[in-house]
Amino acid sequence: MNEDQKLIVPETSLLKYKNPVRVSRKSTKSDDKDLGSFDPRKLCEMQSTESILASIMPPRRLEIKGDLFIQEVSSTPASRAEVVQLTKQLNQQLEARGAKMTGICPVRRELFSQVFDELIRQLTIHCAERGLLLLRVRNEVQTTISALQSIYASGVVFGLQKSLAREADRNHQTSRVAELGAEIANLEKRIKTEVLNCKALEEKEANRLAAATRRAEEDVNFLRKGHEQLKNQLKDVLNQFKIVNE
Incomplete structure (x- = not known):
């Protein structure tokens, strides 16, 4: 921790602490070095309950008006009344901080983690081995929760990617539908135009055919009349020829 960095700690904690003690920054640095090189496997070799508690639950730091505490x-054992009071404090904190009673809730998890640490503290004072065993349970639970959080985060990312892919595909399909709709409208317009052209052509051809039919009929009538005239003329000529021969 940097010297200028302030450690933010909750105003109230369900884990029981001693009164703050002002210390110098040099001693704090040496304590940090010792804690950083501590091996958890040596916990059972410690004789002092306070040393075990300090190792599994490092002291918290507060900076008040430039002084470091x-x-x-x-390390004081908890009485039955204090355990009852702890339960009341837990319920009060859950209600005051608006913790959800079901589902995932960081506030509820934080408060129950503090209660778990307090129970570890109480058990460690009475029996260090029980406290250390419960500490292993806590660490295992935290590891499991971290793994589940990682899986959940991966699932959220995967779901988001799938959602974005579906949205992109939906946008593409919407655009394609709009293009096809415009193409259909254009084709329908062309069909209407071609139908009108076809009707106009049919009407034109019908008129042309009617005119050709009328002309053909007129020609036939003209030829028929000419044929009758020639036939009559031929009869007249033949009649005159007969008269002359007689």
Whole structure:
């Protein structure tokens, strides 16, 4: 932690701490170095309950008006009344902070994590081995939750990608439908135009055929009249020829 960095801690915690103690920054740096090189497998070798508590639950730091304070976890055993009070405080915090009673809720998880740490503290004071075993349980639960969060995050990303892909495909299909609609409208317009042209052509051809038929009939009538005239003339000539021969 940088010297100028302030550690933000909750004003109230369900984990019981001692009174804050002002310390120098040099001693804090050395404590950080010792804690950073600590091996959890050596917990059982410690004789002092306070040293075990300090190792599994490091003290929190507060900076007040430029002075640095350290607040260690309390090593005082909890009475039955304090356990009852812890339950009341938990319920009050859940209600005050608007924690959800069902589903995923970071506030509820934070408060129950504090209660879990307090139970570990109480058990460690009475029996270090029980406390360490419960600590392993807590760490395993946290590991499982972290893994589930990672899976959930991956699922959310995958779902978002699928949603974006579906949205892109839907937009493409919508655009394609609009294009096809415009093409259909254009084809319908062309069909109407061709139908009108076809009707006009049929009417034109019908008129032309009617005119040709009339002309043909007139020609036939003219030829028929000419034929009758020639036939009559031929009869007259033949009649005159007979008269002359007689």
